[in-house]
Amino acid sequence: MISFTYELPGNAMCMLRSDYDMNTLISFACSSSLEHVNVSVHNGPFIPQIEDESGSQENCSTIKWSSGPQDGADILSKYCHHEPKILLTTSWAQAIREVGQSFEGGVNEFKRALKMYSMEVGFEYDLVKNTKEQVITTCKRRDTNNCLWHVYATLQKINGYFYIRTLNNIHTCSSDVRTTKNSRMSSELVASLIRDKVRDKPLTRPTDVVYDFKVNYGLDITYHHAWWGVERAKNELFGHQSLSFDLLRWYKEETEKTNLGSIIEIHYDSNTRRFKRVFVSFYACIYRFWYCRPMLFLDGTFLKGRYKGNLLTATAKDGDQGNYTRT
Template sequence: MEPAVFGRCVFKDKTVSIPLQSDSTLMFLCSNICSRFNELEVGAFEMTYLVPDHPPCVLETDLDVRVMYLSLMNEEKYTVTITIAIKEFLFPEKQNGVDDVFCGDGNMHNAEDDFIGKYAAPSGHTYLSQAWKSYINHVGQKFIGGVIEFREKLCKYAIEKGFKVRYLKNEKERVIAQCSKKVSDGCSWRVHASLCPTNGFFYIRSLNNEHTCKGRIRERTSSMMSSKIVSSVLVDQIQSTPLIKPIEIVKDFKKNYGLDISYHNAWYGKELAKKKVHGDESLSYKHLAWYVGAVLSSNPGSRCILDCDPESSRFKRFFISFHACIEGFRFCRPLLFLDGTFIKNKYKGHLLAATGKKGNQGMYPLAFAVVDS
């Protein structure tokens, strides 16, 4: 049975305790906090917790929650203080007395509302995409992930700001983009970023971050909301809920991000996110021949067999039993349990396992096999 762990959530002068488990997610934690503190909304606050001899650690993803839980288990502590603070968002500056985000007729900013226009959230709710507005902000800004990270953040920034990007140069070493209304309205927004050959990072070389066009509004549907952008949002969620369905992803984006995405983008975005988290399945099968040779050369006495079709070279079956498992089985009880399960990736097949039983009643893995049927 898992030990009981409690998060003591502190907001203003009130403290509540929330039970945590090894599979607790960020959304679980945020939902419980909002149910206890009525004045809070999901996405409108930030959370930090303390680890001995370290500065405060942030809780922003499911992985952060998991790391916090494992840290408590490692220190054999069963309570943690989580400090809650309201986010201080930087709203766009006004230009010539007109709001930076909504310059079209009928979309003038009202001081009584935080959000306005087609994407207005109910009851002043703050969408999780609010932080996207700060993704492009100054000359010299660094993107460790190179051109891929820069393109993703540029698209998210444009979606949240309510305009479309037109690429003048879109290469691996250089990206130059401008507002799509450059020709029609003469908008001066422009960004130029390029690769640094020394470290492989992408840097913004020049940036004119002011729009002079009119009619910009952050809408629920955007042509720039591709499956790649969806996958970048889903990476952390896939780790905690790998069986999430595309229709649930569509609903989640609408509720938490104020964005409407197609079923296809949700499905393909999930597949791309799974590939980022777990790796490319087809590439893993291609590496099996190398893996067999590596096991037999570095771990003598092991049994590792790869069987492929002699004509098409297609995968048929794979068997492995490490030398240490074979030797250790001599000291186990004379019992062998055989079991199998379906493999639910696109290549299907079955995973078979032979498991023994140790003297202290523990399970002892002896051999594994992947077969087509």
């Protein structure tokens, strides 16, 4: 019987008592998805000898593992050698690199790259000048900490690209700390990141986006940003929903005008005026059904009696004589 505790951020501690062995405890510590988890084992006769830096060994009555940056030695790596998870935001650190870097999407692409870069590196910035032709950006702590980081980009009117003209990519304010929440997060940025996912899965839910950003990007976004991000992506890919219903009315009028005899009916709720369904039947289909010959269908009728099996029935439909069934 052993006793171990794991400490969570905020000085919250949970103690468990069980008959776990050493391998089970190591697996628990290695597979834990929590950040900065400290696991301590007390009074365990199974505790192995730990070799220190000098090469000597000593018996420990308490062992402390750390899954995050903590003070003191981290001995979890002696037992668990899993590789850390690589987030999708890793490449964002190269979004702003050097003088002469170009952005084909113009000012919008440049400012989107600037957001991603600041979120990954971990700092806030101010837009000193923000126009369609020029953008001057400085560190938010330029005045308080005399930080000299800045970037200056302009528009090249010949091709419509945005180019970085000057760049000081060194922070002297020591403010580069990455956090899971950032004030620069917006629904526009969310839409640009989930566009391909929405194209493959049009029924993507905002809750799926929140979970995806938490797991794969390491960022906490609000439901509001996720919902509007999904709506923006859908509008960019499939068009605005309200405009599609206007096009449906236009389609009905044009079809009945150019294809005489066709029947198109749009059903909606008379109280809420919300769309329910649409029925479309072209005149060519209606005309051809008038001259259809009698058709023979072969189907099976399941017997519900004592004996298992099914009974084949032949059904024919005649336009003049109606339906008749032969068994």
